[in-house]
Amino acid sequence: MTGDGLVAALLAADDTDTDAGAWPARVPHRLDSVLAALPRPASAGVRAAVAAVETYALARTGRRLAALHPDEREDVLRSLARRPRLAPLLDLLKVPVLLAAGTERTGVPPVPVPAPADPPLDCTPAEEWPARTTADAVVVGSGAGGAMAARTLARAGLSVVVIEEGRHHPTASFGRRVPLDRFTELYRDGGATVALGRPPVLLPTGRAVGGTTVVNSGTCYRTPDAVLARWRTTFGFELAERLGPLLDEAERTLNVAPQPLDVLGANGLLTLEGARRLGWSAAPLRRNAPGCKGSCQCVVGCPTGAKQSVQLSVLPDACAAGARIVTGARVHRILVDHDVPGPPRAAGVRAHRPDGGELEILSPLVVTAAGALQTPSLLRRSGLGGHPRLGRNLSVHPATSVAGRFAEPVTAWRGVLQSVGVEELRKDGILLEATASPPGMSSFVLPGLGRELRRELEESDRLATLGAMIADRPSGRVRGRDRTLVRYDLAPRDGDRLLTAVRAMGRLLFAAGATEVLTGVPKAPRAGSPEALDDLLARTGPRDLHVSAFHPTGTVAAGGDPQRAPADPEGRLRGVHGVLVADGSVLPGCPEVNPQLSIMAAALAVADAWLGGTGPGG
């Protein structure tokens, strides 16, 4: 097994932990399943890092980690951590180890609730779909944007096929499997997509029928009016003018309502209390989860079916209107007919099946909704990536998190995963949200090594966690054809915003009664008071933070200027007839709030405009 010695060292496993029943003994096995889900370069990187630590242990002690006494192992880690060039290795290795350890440490079982039957979908696995078929429209990707576009086109009477790389996961399947198994399956690259940069940004996206909405937190913000106005006036994204009623429509479809207090959980209640004491505006978030039972598993598929991800809400409507979904098929390219007068025309798609076979769906209309990280590569593979701004203009809404330690148990993983929004700093582009995760899956990395880390893990029920997202400049770029490569360089203004956000989250947690704040900064992990936090942050730069992001947008932006915008003001890809862009790519910039409603409304608008504006916004 990979890294059993390293796991033992990081988690301070001793002799009492080695019998098969003890949770640390099960972690190496879990780590293997995490690594198996990663793309080969990432798992090779982790294995190389494990090997480097072992080589270091060998050079220092003459033995491998597994053969050392726990005190000696700890000694090796401490000595490694003192070396500035090697310390980041340990920080990197903690992420998969904590992911693997989280489920085992708390023994969170599969949720044994009886799940209601999902509304019916017309799904066909790619292996069973004929090699060549025709449709009026093909939608590539079944997430927030693709689902909305498919429903709109199907309701207008077009024969629609949605083609999705991921598989269909019914709600009942979530309750039968532990969170970690769902995590590695529901995310692209096992959740380890990373934007290169300093700092690197972890950028997970979903891959399933329902796209990233299957694993999102269910928070539903409308696009702020100021953002809509800017998209219209600065970018010439004309559809922004029509989004108001389409946001209403998306909210109705998803059953959006403020989260009731009864299932909020201590993480959210403490956040409300901290904000109240500071006089900051905060409230339970509006969410698409009527009847949420607070199982805190949104990010690995809601096991109760309360969260209205699009496979439970929009796609059933689309199928009722005649749309069909092909699952497990990766669209390799959009087919284009060049032998026509005028611009080339979309002619359908060619997709790979998991068994290596291919299928073609011929269609005069192709809607790209593969998400802002995949759509640019798909267009390039199809010979449609010529626009110089395609793949550029990537905003990710960077996020970082902070934890507060409380005297009493918080057990943040019981309650609503993303529960409360704190709007005090919205004017500065900073949105705080109380966000807890299933154990180990948080983007917050616990401090320490060996005994210290073990203590943190064992006392993690005393931690409350907050996350912050900042409205960012479009500082990223998606390259690649067959494989997407993401580069993101945090703009200096945005780095400062992240540090301001850490300070604000710390203040709020102290106000709520935290005895200590864990900053997530490896070199300065703890502050015992707001003043100590200020001191510590004065010595910290954005590059020291763990940064994640969940909201990529803007890579095939729509707009009025043909030089700046790869898509026209109505979301039609320039230079070809019959290719619409209907996912996060099409937004001209960061919506400054969690984006699913913005993407759904934009996709609705794009499809509606293609049809001639006959829908709710027409």
Ligand SMILES: Cc1cc2nc3c(=O)[nH]c(=O)nc-3n(C[C@H](O)[C@H](O)[C@H](O)COP(=O)(O)OP(=O)(O)OC[C@H]3O[C@@H](n4cnc5c(N)ncnc54)[C@H](O)[C@@H]3O)c2cc1C
């Ligand atoms: C952990 C997490 C939590 C989040 N929480 C929230 C939240 O609370 N509120 C909110 O508003 N937003 C949230 N988001 C973001 C939100 O879910 C996404 O912004 C939104 O789903 C993106 O929609 P999309 O249509 O652009 O792409 P996606 O929903 O990602 O859908 C794209 C689909 O296309 C498929 N695909 C890609 N390439 C191909 C191909 N070549 N062939 C076939 N299929 C392909 C993918 O498999 C995927 O299923 C969260 C995201 C994450 C990761």
